Amino acid sequence: METKAPRQRIGRAERERQILEAAAAVFAERGYQNASMDSVAERVGVTKPVLYTHFGSKEGLLLACITQARARLLEVTAAAAAAADGPQDMLRHGTKAFFDFLDAQRPAWALLCSETAISAATCSALEEIRRQQTDLIAGLLAAQAPDADPQRLIGWANVIVGACERLAMWRSREPQITSEQAVEYLMDLVWTGISAAPPMHGEERRPGGCRCGHNVLR
Template sequence: METQQAPTTGRKRMPRAERERQILAVAEQVFAADGYQGTSMDDIAARVGLSKPMLYEYFGSKEGLLLACLQRAKRELLEATTVAAAGAATPEQLLHDCLLAFFKFSDDHAQAWALLRNESAVPSSSVSSELESIRMQQMEFTSGLMSAARPDLDPVQLEAFAEAIIGACERLALWRDRRPEITAEQATGHLMALFAPSLTPAP
């Protein structure tokens, strides 16, 4: 007797990691467009094709979803600047390529950097801590690069230089909000004119 296989119905279940990536991509777009306060979990759930309870099951809350977006941006920023650093042949190219990677990345992740420049938009200690951890990550990364380029500098000087570079990047990102015609390449050129002399040890 021949047996018949029951037909399959419905969509194939998406693996959790892939679903999380999809949610974070959509959430970042919505946060960027509507701001944190104006973002609705209903809207994000509808765009992803999930129920709102399922969205809460993944991230717990709207703040939890924002934190996950920031944590992803933190990882990807370090990856982008690390890749840029790996291809540099000189200290000047190293600084140039890492600055350019930062500005291009900030263009692609507008919400994360808008929050970095205006932390009062989200009155949350968890979000503030995550934003500061992004700064500290990049400060330590920059300090390590400076150490390779300027082994004559002591640890305090390296930390000061790195803090100055990270602070300047944030301020230029804010300036570019007011001057949208300034490209990532132009912003990089301005900072290179300021910081490139510091790559040459004093005689």
């Protein structure tokens, strides 16, 4: 009589990874309201109670998906910026990594651009991603120009994040626009403005401004 091989147990971390991957795909395909825990469980190959054990609710599962996408986005953009040579390359490589991430992680992008938030917690989670990327960019700019006005750098970072998000939404409707093209469009406008920022000299220096006599980032 043939005996079946014992079913291999999967660790909690691996099981959660599988669930999040399946859930992100289901949410992206069907939208949050039309996605069901049954459909996620079926895709993973587990029972619905397993999902509730790990994430508590459908909204808890969505929030976990957003949190995972946030962590991955920070990882790829920070790594690309860190490998750049100078502030211009930093901006170019970081934004290219952002667009490439969205291309490779379509379900994650569907979550990140979802403005049909179902709760205050979801709104907060999505806004936290914007804040995360803004803080990253402002910190990288500050490292390149430590004497620059911090408020100005934060303002630039918000402009960059907003521009990237709108370009990404445009690309989702116009798939023929490549990530390279999107980066160039952003650089045309944003980097031209940053590199032309007025110098701040001696006594005319604003609080926190640059004493160097050169443009803030060059």
